[in-house]
Amino acid sequence: MNCDDASRHTTLDDVLRERAEQHPERVALVDPTESRRVWTYGELHERVRRRAATLSVREIRCGDRVVVQLPGSLDLFELLFALFRVGAVPVVVPPGARESVTRSVRGFTGTEAGETSGDIHPDDLALLQLVGDGVGVPRLVPLSHTELLRSLRDRAAIQEAGEHTVHLVAQPELPIGALGLLDWLAVLGAGGRLVLCPGPDPDTAFRVVAGERVTHAALPSRLAALWTEAGAVTAYDLGSLRTLVVGGGAFDERVARRVRPALGCSLRQVFGTVEGLVSWTRPDDGPEASATTQGRPVSAEDELRLVDEEGHDVPPGASGQLLGRGPSLVRSYWRSPEHDACFFTADGFHRTGAVARVTEAGLLVVERGPEIAARTGATGRAVRRTPAPRSRPPRSHTHEGHTELTPGMFPYVMPTPAMLPADHTGWILDPARAALLVLNLQNRFVRALEQEAAPATELLANACRLIDGARAAGVPVIHSVPAGERRAAGPGPVPYARPAGPSAGAEAEAFAAQVEPRAGDTVLTARKTSSSTNCGCPAC
Template sequence: MSASVQGYVATELARGGYQNVHDLLAQACAKHPQRAAFSCGDDHLTYAELGSLADAFARYLRHHAGLQPGDRLALQLPNSLQYPIAVFGALKAGLVIVNTNPQYTAAEARHQFRDSGARAILVLDRLLPLVRAVQADTELEHVMLTSVDDLQRPIHEGSEAGTQRFMQALRLGAESPPLEREAGLDRLALLQYTGGTTGVSKGAMLSHRNLLANVLQTIELFDKPGLLEPEKDVRIAPLPLYHIMAFATNCLSSVGMGLHTVFIRDGRNLDETIAAMQRYPFSLLSGINTLFVGLMNHPEFRSIDFSHLKWATSGGAPLSSEVGRRWQALTGAPIREGFGLTEASPVVATGTQLSPYREGYIGQALIETELRTVDDEGNDVAPEMPGELWLRGPQVMRGYWQRPDETAKVLTPEGWLKTGDIALLDAAGFVKIVDRKKDMILVSGFNVFPNEIEDVLMQHPSVRECVAVGVPDARKGEAVKVFVSLKDDAADEQALLEHCRQYLTGYKMPSYLELRDELPKTAVGKLLRRQLRDEARGSAG
């Protein structure tokens, strides 16, 4: 169990008078109105400007669109300044956000819109054909359109029937009667759908209390002398805001801490990310393992000034220890891995450059977050022995939207959330995620964790990315197969297997190794282990 202070979050919620996530923005506007809040490309918003535009959007939603507290609003946008305007405006009006990946196929979008019962959507204008293709099968009534450069070159009048331009909505809202923020900590604030890489996509129900709790837990971690300076610190934020980690940290927590956050429209565009890192004296960076690898291999990486960088945060997928060591050697600043999941709003454990650190471990749980590791019968296992990670805290979701049966599978009556992750906990509360429970490979009765094999391969200088999976084997039950993409031609399959043999015991050795130019990823940048596993198992019969 982690060290925690019982009642910390409730005390902070009461002390700050929080009743709505929008209160984070209201307080930031009062503290530093002229401080830059968000930048994206050449667009910038101060906190005062963000507060004014969010207020206008809230008024439009209630007074013109006729939406009511509890109605769902889908956001299908890339990173842009329109995103935080819409988020804080909708939450002020009491609406429920439904983050939607703009790269979804029609089938994926239809499922999410229908399942959530969204009545309105704010969508990038070029995605309107997709919305039109599924609208008849959904409850979508209000379609609002925006363009990437709407704030610089606003479009107020649209030619598409049955739609409203976002900039016109803001104009109409600004002329409408004032609107008080909708109070109620236990109101639903967000339906965040699980990524679908582990099964049917389900909407995690996150309340204002859940999201605010996680922001306050994060602020407590950073509230150390000399750690953060809200009037100076700049965060580079490449990860997409429709992803729960980026939504909570780069949008909500950034506002809660008064940071200046620089959005990258497309985090896969390394040139755009590098340009932002060259332009701003950034002190914080959030990313993912694949992003750090890509940045370090970029020809202009060494031209960046890292003198202001305090630390980088990695989340969304496991961080390779070798990548972390290489990053610190090149930049002088560490990467601190964070662990979270959609159902926990999402941050569970992370650290800063001042936090106690143990290599290979993520760090310690946030305040008022309890962790335990259990066996298949739910019994606690000994420290530093693998078991399924369970957690409990004020950030844990209410359940899955309209799926009580699925909720019962992951939430115990005592409030423990079963994460499905295999982890180790040491006596000091450091947590190490060994692997997803279902990703474990059973070789001749021995448990083999793919991350261990991948970490070994990532130490080879020619390896860019790799994924290890289990495939059927008549003799061993399962055998290990690895998919590898290389940075150069200095190694072949035999050389990589010889490298593995130096670090892995016999039963952990890959039986099969396949080289590929690229490995498949989600839009967020996660390597698609499940897709490769299914493919490998299909080929193996």
């Protein structure tokens, strides 16, 4: 971070206070929409002071965890710095995340005012960031105040950020990722200016770049390609733009070589993860390295490994799954040992989910990034999905129990009771009008889940509780088996009767012992009608 002896600061709030004291008139944030709002460091500091007082009135205290689900906006930075000032811990969730994901985060972190962290001292924990948007226990990346400040200094160095930097926040709807919140905070920490762009498309962004004299921008490779194509023919003056940082995965070499001719700026390629790995091209690496690689880790002590699907190191120059370990990376997720076992190796390397190789010069080349797909919600916000790496290498054969109904899956963690939504319906169970349907809990299905590291034990335990509760309330329990499996002869539901003797495949097709039907339960055969099967009707 380009500030005087930044190592003496203990929190990000200390950095903001110093900036406001030294240069209160310097512009910190610009919202270039029609009303054009501008906040100086002095104004930001005053707004943070008032917001912190409001939080204190609401009894938000040191160590409390507060979910923050805002895009890159003036309000986001005011709230974040206010939380830092009162000592609370922001839990950053992308604004486009599903409500079920946000609810899980709230339940898991206990974000009610007054609760403090049990395993991490409140004075040490500075920030939690959600990574991924899958079901179950959320993956939260924790940063202490020391780790946060170090990360911001590293990111400021990548961008060559300083007091004269004017950085474009091109994707305010995506605060979490290789390019996001930490980069924005790094610019503020360096005394630079953030310009909050209303949209990343070239027509919108180029107008803002020209009008606000933007010097730096950070984009994913897809948007960088669009900018490069449009920059060659644009009428906007992009002469102020000095550096374009491109991250988020592989960047087409042909496009990379066109960045300087089209946009007139230097190119920095970056590969980063929320867990802390940052690899980037330095100015002294030369234009060839900037066009073809993602450079070296920000810390010389960070280690990279490339392994095959069996977890063995690949030969030099070969491609493999990228693992990282070192002082820049977290060593575990927050209170998630299940996720730790899945995403971290026994010797502490993080499985990034990317495929890469290393050149003879020791430079990283990312061939496929961890963001496999994207979905766009009703609001038009893109939400990146990063599937979890498997906790064991994938097998070439099909597991027992795998059918078209049970495709392969990534490991996940079962939600805890605290993460479930409260009942607001007011419904009362009427046993005469209710039934509990138990679907496909035979041994072969359960074993398939176990082989994929899914939480089969928790699943069966929860199913047992539901079944026992239904029986106690007098609710009928109905078990379903796929067509072709063990069942009584004849169509329709039949009372359950335990088979008298063994049969071919009987053990695999039998119900899991924990949920074995009892006398009085009913077993149904689930039949799937095929459109290509002659069913005997006149149309066939």
